[in-house]
Amino acid sequence: MIKRIVLSIFILTFLSLTSSIVATAQEEGTNARAATGGAQSLEDILNRQKGQKIDDEFRSGATGDPDSAASIASQLGTLGGVSDAEVYRALRYGSADVKVSNDGPASKVLIQDGGMKWLEFRQGPLKNYGGYLLLGVLILLGIFYIIRGKIMIDAGPSGVKILRFETAERFAHWLMAGSFMLLAITGLISLFGRFGLIPLIGKSAYAFIANISLFIHNWVSWGFMLGLLMVLCIWIKENIPNKHDLKWLAQGGGILKKGVHPPAKKFNAGQKVIFWIVMIFGASISMSGLSLLFPFQINMFASTFEMLNNLGISSLLGLGELKTTLAPHEEMQYAQMWHAIIAFVFIAVIFAHIYIGSVGMEGAIDAMTSGEVDEQWAKEHHSLWVEEVKQKQSNNAAQQSPAE
Numbered sequence: 001m002i003k004r005i006v007l008s009i010f011i012l013t014f015l016s017l018t019s020s021i022v023a024t025a026q027e028e029g030t031n032a033r034a035a036t037g038g039a040q041s042l043e044d045i046l047n048r049q050k051g052q053k054i055d056d057e058f059r060s061g062a063t064g065d066p067d068s069a070a071s072i073a074s075q076l077g078t079l080g081g082v083s084d085a086e087v088y089r090a091l092r093y094g095s096a097d098v099k100v101s102n103d104g105p106a107s108k109v110l111i112q113d114g115g116m117k118w119l120e121f122r123q124g125p126l127k128n129y130g131g132y133l134l135l136g137v138l139i140l141l142g143i144f145y146i147i148r149g150k151i152m153i154d155a156g157p158s159g160v161k162i163l164r165f166e167t168a169e170r171f172a173h174w175l176m177a178g179s180f181m182l183l184a185i186t187g188l189i190s191l192f193g194r195f196g197l198i199p200l201i202g203k204s205a206y207a208f209i210a211n212i213s214l215f216i217h218n219w220v221s222w223g224f225m226l227g228l229l230m231v232l233c234i235w236i237k238e239n240i241p242n243k244h245d246l247k248w249l250a251q252g253g254g255i256l257k258k259g260v261h262p263p264a265k266k267f268n269a270g271q272k273v274i275f276w277i278v279m280i281f282g283a284s285i286s287m288s289g290l291s292l293l294f295p296f297q298i299n300m301f302a303s304t305f306e307m308l309n310n311l312g313i314s315s316l317l318g319l320g321e322l323k324t325t326l327a328p329h330e331e332m333q334y335a336q337m338w339h340a341i342i343a344f345v346f347i348a349v350i351f352a353h354i355y356i357g358s359v360g361m362e363g364a365i366d367a368m369t370s371g372e373v374d375e376q377w378a379k380e381h382h383s384l385w386v387e388e389v390k391q392k393q394s395n396n397a398a399q400q401s402p403a404e
C-alpha cells in the first residue's frame with residue numbers, strides 16, 4: 001500500500017514538473033522574438049524543420065536598428081547597439097554592406113541558404129524521377145518492339161537507291177548527335193556517379209573518371225551547339241508544318257499498323273516534332289549550360305521569373321508569385337536544375353528517335369550512313385518527297401538535253 005502511494009506521488013510530481021517545463025517553453029517561445037531583439041523562437045525553428053513556410057519578415061527586416069537590439073545590461077546585451085545576430089541576419093538576407101578584396105557579385109554573398117534545397121532536389125527527386133523516366137522509356141520501347149516488331153519495307157527493297165541526305169546534312173547530324181551522346185553519358189556520370197559508380201569502383205577511380213567526364217562535357221558542348229546551329233539552318237525550311245502533317249498524325253504515321261503509308265514530304269509530322277523538340281530543348285540546354293560554364297556571368301532566372309509573373313503564367317501553373325530577386329548562387333542553382341531536367345526529357349525523346357532510326361525501322365539508318373535509301377522505302381515513308389526528287393531530276397535532264 002505504501003509502495004503504491006509513493007509511486008503515485010512520484011508519477012504526479014513527474015507529470016506536473018514536465019507540464020510546467022512544456023508550459024514555460026511555450027511561453028518562452030512566444031516571448032522569444034521580443035527577448036532576443038527579433039531572433040527566431042523555438043516554434044519558428046521547429047516549424048522550419050518541419051518544412052513549413054514561415055513568414056520571416058521579422059528576421060529579414062530586423063537589421064541595423066539599434067532600438068530593437070537587446071539592452072546593454074540584459075543577458076544578450078550588445079555593444080554599440082548592433083548584435084552579432086543582426087549582422088548574420090543582414091548577411092543572410094543580402095542587406096549587409098560587405099566589402100571583399102576579390103571582386104564579383106558572388107564573393108559578397110557570405111550566407112546563402114537556398115543551397116540546401118538545391119542539394120536535396122539534386123540528390124532526391126531529380127535523380128530518382130530522371131532515372132525512372134529513362135528506364136521507363138527504354139522498357140516501353142522494348143515492349144513496342146515486341147508487339148509491333150521491326151517496321152519493314154512492305155513491298156520489299158527495290159534495290160534502286162535514291163540520295164536522301166547530302167554529306168553536309170549527314171555531317172551536321174552526326175556532329176550534333178555524336179556530341180549529344182557524349183554529353184548525355186558524361187552528364188549522367190556526374191549526376192549518378194556518387195550513387196552508382198563509387199560503390200563499384202571506389203572513390204579514386206571515380207575521381208579520375210569524373211574529371212575526364214567534366215573535361216569532355218565542357219568542351220564537347222561547343223560541338224553540340226555548332227551542330228545544332230548547322231542542323232537548324234539546313235533543315236528549318238523542310239520542317240515548317242504543312243497540311244499533310246495533320247493527315248499523317250491522324251493515321252498515326254502508319255507506324256502502328258502494317259500497310260498504312262500516309263504521304264509525307266522530306267520530313268513527316270513525327271520527324272518535325274522531333275526537329276522542333278531538338279531545337280527548343282537544344283537552345284534551352286545550351287543557354288543554361290553556358291550559364292554554368294561561365295559562373296555568375298549569365299543570369300537568366302530572375303528575369304524569366306519576372307516575365308512569368310507579369311504574363312500570369314506562374315499563377316496559372318499554381319506556382320504563385322515567383323521570386324524575382326535572386327542571389328548569384330541561386331541563379332546558378334536554378335540553372336543547374338533546369339539544365340538537368342531538360343537533359344532527362346531530351347535524352348528520353350532521343351531514345352525514341354534512335355530506336356526508330358535504327359532497330360525500329362528497316363532501311364532508315366542508310367539515310368544517315370551512306371546518305372542513300374532504297375527507293376521503295378522512300379516511296380512508303382516520304383512519297384511526296386520522292387515525287388519532288390523525280391520532278392527535279394526530269395527538269396534537270398530536260399535542261400541538259402537541249403531541244404533539237
Ligand code: HEM
Pocket residue numbers: 164173176177178180181231267270271272274275278350353354357358364365366367368
Ligand atoms: C545513334 C544515334 C542516332 C541515330 C541512329 C540517328 C538516326 C537518324 C536517322 C536515320 C535520321 C534520318 C531519318 C530519315 O531518313 O528520315 C535522323 C534524323 C534526325 N536526327 Fe538522328 N540519329 C541519332 C541521334 C540523334 C541525336 C542525338 C539527335 C539530336 C540531339 C538527332 C537528331 C535528329 C534530327 C533533328 C533529325 C531530323 C528529323 C528526324 O528525322 O527525326 N539524332 N537521325
